[in-house]
Amino acid sequence: MKHHHFFPVFIALVTSYIGLHFYAARWVVKSFSIGPAAATWLRAVFLLAAFLSPFTMYLKRQYHSPALEPLYTAGYAWMGVIMVAAFVFACSDLAGLALRRTPGLISHDHLEQLTLAALFFILAWAFHGGFKTPVIKEITVPVKDLPPALEGFKIAQISDAHIDSDWKLRQFMEVVERINTAAPDLVLITGDLIDPGLSCPEYLGKLTAAIKSRLGLFGALGNHEYYYGLEKSMECYKAFGIKLLHNDSYDLKDLRLIGLGDIHSENLSETDIKNTLEKHKTGKFTVILCHQPLYYGLMAETGNYLVLSGHTHNGQIFPFHIFTKAFYRYFYGLYRLKNSIFYVTSGAGAWGPPMRWLATAEIPVLKLVKQ
Numbered sequence: 001m002k003h004h005h006f007f008p009v010f011i012a013l014v015t016s017y018i019g020l021h022f023y024a025a026r027w028v029v030k031s032f033s034i035g036p037a038a039a040t041w042l043r044a045v046f047l048l049a050a051f052l053s054p055f056t057m058y059l060k061r062q063y064h065s066p067a068l069e070p071l072y073t074a075g076y077a078w079m080g081v082i083m084v085a086a087f088v089f090a091c092s093d094l095a096g097l098a099l100r101r102t103p104g105l106i107s108h109d110h111l112e113q114l115t116l117a118a119l120f121f122i123l124a125w126a127f128h129g130g131f132k133t134p135v136i137k138e139i140t141v142p143v144k145d146l147p148p149a150l151e152g153f154k155i156a157q158i159s160d161a162h163i164d165s166d167w168k169l170r171q172f173m174e175v176v177e178r179i180n181t182a183a184p185d186l187v188l189i190t191g192d193l194i195d196p197g198l199s200c201p202e203y204l205g206k207l208t209a210a211i212k213s214r215l216g217l218f219g220a221l222g223n224h225e226y227y228y229g230l231e232k233s234m235e236c237y238k239a240f241g242i243k244l245l246h247n248d249s250y251d252l253k254d255l256r257l258i259g260l261g262d263i264h265s266e267n268l269s270e271t272d273i274k275n276t277l278e279k280h281k282t283g284k285f286t287v288i289l290c291h292q293p294l295y296y297g298l299m300a301e302t303g304n305y306l307v308l309s310g311h312t313h314n315g316q317i318f319p320f321h322i323f324t325k326a327f328y329r330y331f332y333g334l335y336r337l338k339n340s341i342f343y344v345t346s347g348a349g350a351w352g353p354p355m356r357w358l359a360t361a362e363i364p365v366l367k368l369v370k371q
Contacts, residue, residue: 017079020086021046027089031112053079053352060164061196069165072197073354077127080317080353084126087319088119122357126317129356131167133174134348136182137362141306142371144339147285149254153368155287156184156213159310160347162224163204164197168349173207175348175363180212182365186252187213189242190310191222191262191291195351198228200236208240215252218243220259220289222311224351245289249280256282259289270298277302293330293344300337306366307342314346314359321359 025046029039056075059068092115099111143150156179163172179187194200211217219242225233237244245259258280261268273295277288286305293309314332315321325331328344335342345364350356 017082018047018050020082021050024082024085024089027093031115049078049082064197064199066166069167072165073167076352077354080126080130080355081123083317083320083353084122084355084357085119088115088122091115092118123355126353126355126357129360130350130354131171132361133171133178134361134363136178137364138182139334139343139364139366141334141341141343141366141368143285143306143341143368144304144371146368146370147254148370150285150368151370153255154182154184154186155308155366155368156182156187157190157308157310157343157345157364157366158187158193158348159190159291159308159345160192160222160313160351161349162192162195162351163349164195167354169201169204169207171349172204176207176210178363179365180210182363184213184365186215187211187217188257188287188289188308189217189219190289190308190345191220192224192310192347192349192351193219193222193242194228194233194236195224196228198236200232200239205240208242216243217241218245218250218257218259218289220245220291221262221265222291223262223265226262226265247276251282251284254285256280256284256286257289258286260291263290263292263294270295273298274302293328293342296330296335296337296340296342299342300340304339305341306368307340308366309342309344310347312344312346313351313356316346316350316357316359317353317355318358 022043025043028034029042034042053075056072060072092111096111158175161168161172161175163169208217219237221233234244243250245257247261249256249258258277260273260276277299281303286303288299288305288307290307290309292311296307299305299307312324312328312331315324330342330344332344332346343364343366346359346362348361348363350361
C-alpha cells in the first residue's frame with residue numbers, strides 16, 4: 001500500500017480512536033451527573049489513556065523487556081476495552097432514545113446499570129476469547145479432479161498467532177498440541193506468526209519442531225513479519241525449521257505449494273501476482289499461501305488452486321467485523337470462484353488487545369475429498 005494512500009486512513013483512525021475516549025468520558029459524566037470540576041479531570045484522564053496503547057506499542061518495539069510485559073498487556077488491553085465500551089455506550093444511548101417513546105418501561109438509572117452490567121459481561125467474554133486455546137475447525141473441501149493420492153489429505157493452517165510475549169508462547173504450545181492430535185499430512189503457516197517484542201527464542205523453535213506433520217512445515221510472510229524486520233523474520237523462520245516460500249514454490253510429490261509475499265507490504269500489483277503464479281504453475285494440484293485475502297478473482301482466472309489466507313481475524317472484536325468487511329470482500333470462511341477454492345481463517349491468535357468477541361480463534365484442518 002502506498003504511503004500517500006495510507007496516511008489519510010491513519011489520520012482518520014487516530015482521530016476516531018481519540019474520539020472514542022471523549023465519547024466514553026461524556027457518557028460517564030452525563031449518566032452519573034458528575035460535576036464540572038470532576039468532569040474536566042475525567043476527560044483529562046481519558047485523554048491520557050488514549051495515549052497509553054500507542055505509548056506501550058512504541059515502548060515494546062524500541063525498549064522491549066520481559067519485566068514490562070504487564071505494562072504492554074495493559075496498554076494493548078485498554079485499546080480493546082475503550083472500543084467495546086464506546087460501542088456499548090452507543091447502544092445504550094440508542095436504547096435510551098427508543099425508551100423515551102415508551103415512558104415507564106424502564107428508569108434511566110436502570111438503563112445505566114444494565115449498560116455497565118452488559119459492558120462487564122462482554123469484556124469478560126472478550127478476554128476469555130482472547131486467552132483461550134484456539135479450537136480445531138475441521139473443514140471438508142470437495143475438489144474437482146482431485147488426484148487420487150490426495151483423497152483424504154489433511155492440511156492444518158496456522159495464521160495470525162502474533163507471538164510477541166511469554167503468554168502467547170504458552171498459547172502456541174497448546175496450538176501445537178491440538179494440531180498434533182489432528183494428525184495432519186501438512187502444516188502451513190500463512191503469516192503473522194511473530195511480532196515485534198519477540199527475540200526468536202530457542203523454545204519457540206522447539207515448539208515448531210514438535211509439530212507432527214508427515215510432509216513438513218511451510219510458511220509465507222504476513223505484514224507483521226515486515227514490521228518485525230524482513231531479514232530478521234526470514235532468519236527466524238529458518239531457525240524455527242519452517243520452509244519459507246517468498247514468491248516461490250515447492251513440490252511435495254503430488255502437489256505444489258506457492259507462497260506469496262505480503263501483498264500490501266510489498267505493494268504487489270495484479271501483474272506481479274499473475275507473473276508469479278504463471279512462473280510457478282505446473283499441472284500439479286496447487287496450494288497457494290497468501291496472507292491477505294486479495295486478488296482472489298485474478299487467481300481464479302489464472303488457474304485452479306486451493307488458496308489459504310488469514311489477516312482479517314474475522315474482525316476479532318465486534319463491531320469491527322463491519323469495518324474489516326469494507327476493506328476485504330473475502331472476509332472469513334470458504335469461498336469458491338470458478339474452479340478455485342479459497343479459505344480465509346479467523347486466525348489462531350489476537351493482535352493488540354488480548355480479546356476476541358464474536359470472532360472465535362481457530363486452527364483450520366482442511367480435508368481434501370474428490371468432488
